[in-house]
Amino acid sequence: MRIISKHEEFNIKDKTAIAIGKFDGIHLGHRELLSRIVDKKKDGLKSVIFTFDPSPEEFFMGKKMPQLFTRDEKRRAFEKLGIDILVEFPLNEVTAATHPEDFVRRILVKELGAKFIAAGSDVSFGDKGKGDSALLESLKDELDYELCIIDKVQVDGEEVSSTRVRNAVADGEMLLTERLLGDxxxxxxxxxxxxxxxxxxxxxxxxxxxxxxxxxxxxxxxxxxxxxxxxxxxxxxxxxxxxxxxxxxxxxxxxxxxxxxxxxxxxxxxxxxxxxxxxxxxxxxxxxxxxxxxxxxxxxxx
Missing domain, CATH: 2.40.30.30 (Riboflavin kinase-like)
Known part of the structure; x- marks a missing residue:
């Protein structure tokens, strides 16, 4: 698995299927995203994870947060799940202020070769998190990419989220944690x-x-x-x-x-x-x- 952590390395020549997310814990919702981009490998697309380093929460709060998956654990998990390229987008004052439309046009499509984009219904990106699924939808025909927006996965009638996983771990409910993570x-x-x-x-x-x-x-x-x-x-x-x-x-x-x-x-x-x-x-x-x-x-x- 190739790891890209510097913006100057954003020069993927292949056509790609990209999943966007924080991926602070690889739970069932994340696995659904990953399955969609890995499936596109059969069409000749490279599977790409686009995440942030540090996480948006850590960057804007200015402090380290407890991690469900450490950086090394995430890297090993992504590789095991068949991901070809992991982009750890360097989040700083300049990159965090990227205009959402520029983020899609320049970074995802031009620099990373996106022909297929998968994201959760609550996806956010770009300056002040203003980029969302509606923006991705509005640009897909012009920029010639396929879009897949995934609704929240539910377990026991409640949405699966990293917060819910964190709470389960903190409470020692390891069997519930396993159900939420799928592992x-x-x-x-x-x-x-x-x-x-x-x-x-x-x-x-x-x-x-x-x-x-x-x-x-x-x-x-x-x-x-x-x-x-x-x-x-x-x-x-x-x-x-x-x-x-x-x-x-x-x-x-x-x-x-x-x-x-x-x-x-x-x-x-x-x-x-x-x-x-x-x-x-x-x-x-x-x-x-x-x-x-x-x-x-x-x-x-x-």
Whole structure:
């Protein structure tokens, strides 16, 4: 997958199918957009994601926001879903002030070769977000592109949105989160050296430290699936600070992998979270912790 993050690189020579969006969480609505542009590959069009970096919310509010998908996680997800080109439009005071019609004419059509454009019904772009689906509709015949506007996808009678996904994650409702995303919510990273307490009590674990602004569910224990080198393993994951060991422990994602005893230090892994098992707890002793872990393993190994 080609990644374009500088405006001077906006020179795609191929004809393209472009999906426009914030894509702060790749939920069912986003997947519908992606399926439309990937389907156009059969007609010889390159599939292109057009998103913003930083996100409009971060740019206009002037602060980092908790992320459902980190930049690296989004890149890996888009590539896995068959996207050819990812445009991370550099949002700054100059580019944010682009006239909406100029945005369509110059950027989408002239520089990025759009022959097919897919967007949500609430799409906004250009100066003060004035560009919308009506503008895209009004220009499609003149600029010779096909337009596909996607209505909001609904789950349980409510619209699927990144805000709804964020709320579900924040509440620890991982099964609802999975339904909204169309996939398990995951945390990824490189396996770090831990304090090795798990090995001393017969429960060896792998540890990763999520990026600072990664949105995490409430501290506690979750069933999980761990992806290592493309293979999936059943696991049990604790998210938190390990209060029994140290009150100052950095927030981490620590996973016991069932029937697994390989050295994976330094490897990149993905931890896909399942059902909530219990909240994080502080125990009186290591023996009490060990006994609870054994109960957790039985509970999570569904």
């Amino acid at each position: 398990k919510y995951s945390v990824s990273g490189t396996v770090q050296q831990g304090n090795r307490i798990g090995r001393t009590i017969g429960v060896p674990t792998v540890n990763i430290h999520p990026e600072m602004y990664k949105l995490l569910p409430p501290y506690g224990v979750y069933s999980s699936i761990v992806v290592i080198d493309g293979a999936e393993y059943k696991g049990m994951t604790n998210i938190g600070r390990k209060p029994t060991i140290s009150e100052k422990e950095r927030v981490g994602v620590e996973t016991y992998i069932y029937d697994f005893d390989e050295d994976v230090y330094g490897k990149f892994i993905e931890v896909r979270l399942g059902a909530f098992v219990r909240p994080e707890m502080k125990f009186e002793s290591i023996d009490a912790l060990k006994a609870q872990i054994k109960r957790d393993l039985d509970a999570a190994n569904i």
